[in-house]
Amino acid sequence: MQFADINGVTLHYQLIGGPASKPVIVFANSLGTDFRIWRDVIIRLAGDFAIVTYDKRGHGLSSVGTSPYSLDDHVVDLAGLLDFLNVKNAIICGLSVGGLIAQGLYASRPDLVRALVLCDTAHKIGNAHSWNARIAALEENGIESIADTILERWFTPTFHRESSPALTGYRNMLIRQPLAGYAGTCAAIRDADLTEDAGRISVPTICIVGDQDGSTPPDVVLSMAKLIPGARYEVIKDAGHIPCVEQPEMLVAIIRAFIDEFKLEGNPILSNSTLN
Ligand SMILES: O=C(O)CCC(=O)CC(=O)O
Numbered sequence: 001m002q003f004a005d006i007n008g009v010t011l012h013y014q015l016i017g018g019p020a021s022k023p024v025i026v027f028a029n030s031l032g033t034d035f036r037i038w039r040d041v042i043i044r045l046a047g048d049f050a051i052v053t054y055d056k057r058g059h060g061l062s063s064v065g066t067s068p069y070s071l072d073d074h075v076v077d078l079a080g081l082l083d084f085l086n087v088k089n090a091i092i093c094g095l096s097v098g099g100l101i102a103q104g105l106y107a108s109r110p111d112l113v114r115a116l117v118l119c120d121t122a123h124k125i126g127n128a129h130s131w132n133a134r135i136a137a138l139e140e141n142g143i144e145s146i147a148d149t150i151l152e153r154w155f156t157p158t159f160h161r162e163s164s165p166a167l168t169g170y171r172n173m174l175i176r177q178p179l180a181g182y183a184g185t186c187a188a189i190r191d192a193d194l195t196e197d198a199g200r201i202s203v204p205t206i207c208i209v210g211d212q213d214g215s216t217p218p219d220v221v222l223s224m225a226k227l228i229p230g231a232r233y234e235v236i237k238d239a240g241h242i243p244c245v246e247q248p249e250m251l252v253a254i255i256r257a258f259i260d261e262f263k264l265e266g267n268p269i270l271s272n273s274t275l276n
């Protein structure tokens with residue numbers, strides 16, 4: 001397992017395949033998940049790319065730090081991790097709040113970003129009223145009290161019917177996140193509005209969404225895509241909010257086609273990287 005002290009917290013991360021002459025793809029997670037959700041995507045990409053996954057603060061094996069957070073806390077953490085790993089000019093794939101983090105990273109550290117894959121996310125997710133209600137419910141009764149409602153947005157009815165051990169596993173992942181980390185990230189999402197930044201994105205960008213996403217539905221993701229100059233937009237059939245779990249093969253096909261279209265080569269991780 002790999003850990004790094006970044007920006008006052010210990011981050012759990014995983015680097016596969018570097019240093020080498022390969023483009024780097026960095027995956028940033030959604031609320032209430034850790035980097036294990038990317039497994040079925042990573043096994044299809046490893047070998048062709050260097051891959052970085054990490055648990056954002058307050059999630060997985062990373063430290064909680066001081067909660068609540070701002071989006072900037074998460075952005076500075078990711079920038080610090082990429083600096084630590086000597087990664088520059090990477091393809092950043094962000095899922096939901098991970099997509100906000102990816103957009104924030106481009107706004108503050110464009111040198112780190114070669115292209116954006118914005119998956120089931122938006123320039124602004126939800127509103128203050130809905131996030132404050134969620135935070136109040138969490139403070140009163142904990143994550144488990146809202147877990148089943150969240151899982152309905154994460155996965156399609158088919159997945160709920162047919163993927164019984166997996167559904168239980170992802171429910172376990174959700175309810176075992178630290179309460180302060182989960183609620184603190186709700187506050188970060190509530191306060192984040194990247195509407196103006198979206199129009200300034202000038203790297204190749206693709207916006208992807210599951211056709212049955214109950215958290216950031218297709219019309220929301222399309223609105224973001226329309227704000228970003230030249231952005232591509234793709235809908236994945238038979239997927240909810242987390243296509244990397246439900247439709248990894250389709251997600252990988254879309255990412256590969258995007259990389260081929262723009263001939264994204266990125267920078268290899270430098271050979272004097274701290275990883276040697
Ligand atoms: O998944 C995220 O990162 C935020 C969007 C959200 O609210 C997900 C959910 O429905 O719980």
